[in-house]
Amino acid sequence: MMQDTYGEKLSIAKKLSYGVGHVANDLTASMWFTYLLLYFHSVLGFDNSYAGYVMLLGQVADAISTPFIGYESDKTKRGICNYGRRKSWHLVGTLCVLLSFCFLFIPCITCAHAPVWSRFIYYAPFVIIFQFGWASTQISHLSLIPELTDDASERIWLNSLRYAGTVFANIVVYSIAWVLISMRTATDEAGNMNVTVADGPKFMQLGIIVSGIGLIFTFFFHIGTKEREYSTDLRNAEFSFTRSYVREMKWSDWLRDSQFYQVALIYMFARLTANLTQVYLPMYLTDSLHLRKDYIAIIPLAVYVSSFFSSFLMERADKWIGTKWTLFVGLLITGGACAWMWFPDLNLQVFGVAVLLGSGTSTVSITALSLTGQLIGRNTESGAFVYGVISFFDKLCNGVAVVIVQQFYPCSTLTCCDACSWFYRYVMVFVPGGAVVLTFVVLATIARSNIGDRDQGARVLRPMGERAGLIQNVGSSYGAIDEPVYDRSVRVPGRDDAATLPINSSSLSSSLPGLAYIPGTRGRNIQHDDDWWDPIAKSLPANA
Numbered sequence: 001m002m003q004d005t006y007g008e009k010l011s012i013a014k015k016l017s018y019g020v021g022h023v024a025n026d027l028t029a030s031m032w033f034t035y036l037l038l039y040f041h042s043v044l045g046f047d048n049s050y051a052g053y054v055m056l057l058g059q060v061a062d063a064i065s066t067p068f069i070g071y072e073s074d075k076t077k078r079g080i081c082n083y084g085r086r087k088s089w090h091l092v093g094t095l096c097v098l099l100s101f102c103f104l105f106i107p108c109i110t111c112a113h114a115p116v117w118s119r120f121i122y123y124a125p126f127v128i129i130f131q132f133g134w135a136s137t138q139i140s141h142l143s144l145i146p147e148l149t150d151d152a153s154e155r156i157w158l159n160s161l162r163y164a165g166t167v168f169a170n171i172v173v174y175s176i177a178w179v180l181i182s183m184r185t186a187t188d189e190a191g192n193m194n195v196t197v198a199d200g201p202k203f204m205q206l207g208i209i210v211s212g213i214g215l216i217f218t219f220f221f222h223i224g225t226k227e228r229e230y231s232t233d234l235r236n237a238e239f240s241f242t243r244s245y246v247r248e249m250k251w252s253d254w255l256r257d258s259q260f261y262q263v264a265l266i267y268m269f270a271r272l273t274a275n276l277t278q279v280y281l282p283m284y285l286t287d288s289l290h291l292r293k294d295y296i297a298i299i300p301l302a303v304y305v306s307s308f309f310s311s312f313l314m315e316r317a318d319k320w321i322g323t324k325w326t327l328f329v330g331l332l333i334t335g336g337a338c339a340w341m342w343f344p345d346l347n348l349q350v351f352g353v354a355v356l357l358g359s360g361t362s363t364v365s366i367t368a369l370s371l372t373g374q375l376i377g378r379n380t381e382s383g384a385f386v387y388g389v390i391s392f393f394d395k396l397c398n399g400v401a402v403v404i405v406q407q408f409y410p411c412s413t414l415t416c417c418d419a420c421s422w423f424y425r426y427v428m429v430f431v432p433g434g435a436v437v438l439t440f441v442v443l444a445t446i447a448r449s450n451i452g453d454r455d456q457g458a459r460v461l462r463p464m465g466e467r468a469g470l471i472q473n474v475g476s477s478y479g480a481i482d483e484p485v486y487d488r489s490v491r492v493p494g495r496d497d498a499a500t501l502p503i504n505s506s507s508l509s510s511s512l513p514g515l516a517y518i519p520g521t522r523g524r525n526i527q528h529d530d531d532w533w534d535p536i537a538k539s540l541p542a543n544a
Helices: 012-019 023-043 048-075 087-102 116-148 152-182 198-222 239-244 259-286 295-311 313-321 322-340 347-376 382-409 418-445 505-511 531-537
Strands: 471-475 476-481 514-516
Touching: 012 152, 012 198, 023 048, 023 116, 023 152, 023 198, 023 259, 023 295, 048 087, 048 116, 048 382, 087 116, 087 198, 087 418, 116 152, 116 295, 116 347, 116 382, 152 198, 152 295, 152 313, 152 347, 259 295, 259 322, 259 347, 259 418, 295 347, 313 322, 313 347, 322 347, 322 418, 347 382, 382 418
Parallel strands: none
Antiparallel strands: 471 476, 471 514
């Protein structure tokens, strides 16, 4: 078994290899959120409703997949050919993403001029496979964070590097898009400032390029990230006594935890803010501000350059003012960007908006993920389920929000009318701005709470020093059972009955074969049930 380094600092190489593990997802998500509506509406000729339904289908498929994948990932023991439970799901997800994504930006094969409803059916399977794979990669990658380290600052670093990878991916997409869109081809209409059918091949080339880049980074992740062997058996690892001896949280336990819903709402509104600004920013630039079409790459690029530099300040900000205050500052910055977009004819001021959007949304996204990690704490046995359910709300909310916005589109034709100017400006101000206000409200409800604190039926065991009792496997020391605890039952990893343990060598050995109790503390450090412990404690000799 791999040597456990759960409490140690991770090396730079391990951090970097983990950080690039989501780049393939980020590359494809950048195109999905930024260009999907624009491509289906302006290139393929879908009306606004059908374009919105394509995105809704993807978000619903993603939302349904995430809790299922999280649950199954937690149940998986060793993965494909002992490859690791998280990395196996990551590999399956990446293959689904890369094999389906390119088809979304290629005109319908043999049916390019078919009715819209039939082309919708053609694209639907590719959307579902892509989103299932995306969810599998996302949940498995997120679930690795609590398993790689329990150090709070290390987790902040991993979240920051993960977000830096997201920013890098978006910068790559927008840089390539800028080059491709700026290139004039023989089919381009002279003087045309908007995206048209003639730009279709450019989006196809962009999809193929980002898929290839994503494959390269996925390779580096799987080579450099070593997943710890998962074990629920008390006898399989001395790691069990320092990490697994926490009250196990099953999926039903999470659903009874109020903090679970509070953190889920914060994460959902944070992602709604980031995703909706990304989705409608291109239309805002071309239809509200009437900028050249190459600005649909330039301004998003400015947003993510700002995000890139902001992401590296997260660990320091978290240490200085804490996660909640960092989130509060991020919300203020994002709200300021939304308010700035209320003013018409910004022209080059839009670069200032881009800087605020980038720094604000990156801060909010990173801190929302950090709060999720704090919520999970040491309960990594069900960490993927938590990320899955939280992502379910996130994806479903985003899909529904897009469809609702699309239904209010004021023009009856595919080409934008005069009403587009105010429509997309209102969308950029009130939709993400409203999400910011709701996040403030939920944040206020947890202002005095310690995220992750809950009624622990069995506390984490820590060293007590010389007076600690010892449980020992024959020929293999497991170390001290630390910290006196007064809860009413002990939960043994791998056993659902959470049996209370009799405190004597013979009965303990029969409860857990191969283990022996070493006398020395009268079992004061063993979790017990008062009904049977008190008479046993009184009957033990003083030197037991």
